[in-house]
Amino acid sequence: MLRCGSLIFKGVLAVCLAAVTSVAGAQQAVLKVSAIPDEAPTELQRKFAPLGKYLEKQTGMKVEFIPVTDYAAVVESLASGRLDMAWLGGFTFVQTKLRTNGTAISLVERDEVATFISKFVPSHPCVYALADL
Secondary structure, eight states: OOOTTOHHHHHHHHHHHHHHHHHHHHHOSEEEEEEOOSSOHHHHHHHHHHHHHHHHHHHSSEEEEOOOSSHHHHHHHHHTTSOSEEEOOHHHHHHHHHHTTTOOOOOOOOGGGGGOOOOOOOSSTTOOSGGGO
8 A cells, every 4th residue: 555654645645636536525524545455454544544544634525435345346436426536456556447438537546556566477387378279
């Protein structure tokens, strides 16, 4: 997870929150945030607490962490408007972007995300290259 102490993170987040709060502030008093459930809900809540306090201070809104049961639930909650923001992995961001017809935006990415690579491992023993498929 990103550290709240990062100045770049805070700057980008503040700019993006200005847009979120201008719309959300008129409609609701609570900013609803979640994350993919890659850890126990209590651990996610503990890690979220400093960010929640920071967001409350910056936006003047109540910020609530909403735990979800699985990866699909966070995607659907964002797409249906039950969440305003969420921590996502690469694949869940792609799913969310598709599910929201391209309206989901990535606010912040960790530096190491730029160096991630994917590898395809074929199950058929005769496949050595893409042309073999």
